[in-house]
Amino acid sequence: MLQTVDLHKRFDGVAALDGVDLEVGDGEVVAVLGPSGSGKSTLLRVIAGLERPDRGRVRWDGEDVTEVPPHLRRFGLMFQSYALFPHLTVAGNVAFGLRMLGLRPEEVEKRTWEALRWVDLEDFADRPVEGLSGGEQQRVALARTLAPEPRLVMLDEPLGALDRNLRERLVVDTRRLLRERGATALYVTHDHGEAESVADRVAIMHAGRIVQTGTLAEIRRAPADAWVADFVG
16 A cells, blocks of 8 residues: 655645645556645655655555655656657567566566567557657557566556547556556546546645545546546536
């Protein structure tokens, strides 16, 4: 289980995180939903260890991992830009993180092909990523994130760069993959439909704070305040 306790982070005197408390249970998918600038991406970066909090703690199964280096946390983070390596093939991108774990070559190959099957890209293994469509690149990035079997999966606006029709198709695939893998996941988005489709529960974020959690249906029935009521419609 992931826990964040009273996380604070300021940039140039402005609070990006202002006392964030959040729990994600084992096998649970929680969407962090909020407008641009609400602190969603900063929250992921602090949990991943890419930013140090000014105050507060990050815990996994009760163990404090706040000072643990990113590569030792066994958390997977997928960026909106996908951050694929243009000089590598599809298979090379998926295998990269597995090699960093120090796995034997035969294990790297086995798990690479397994991850490509998850996203239906076995026939694309030897293709350069630069020639892929946006949806195909998204699936490569998702396979690369899931292949090392991270104990926490974090997805930062994973469908934000795609057109609506493609997003609607891929959100179903993303939910299926997370469910099949039994993943514990944080899914950052500003899109209400994505959050409702992918997540078991939603955490509404505003001005660096988690202002309400629950299903979107629950939040619509009983919003915590006027801002939440307006935001969820």
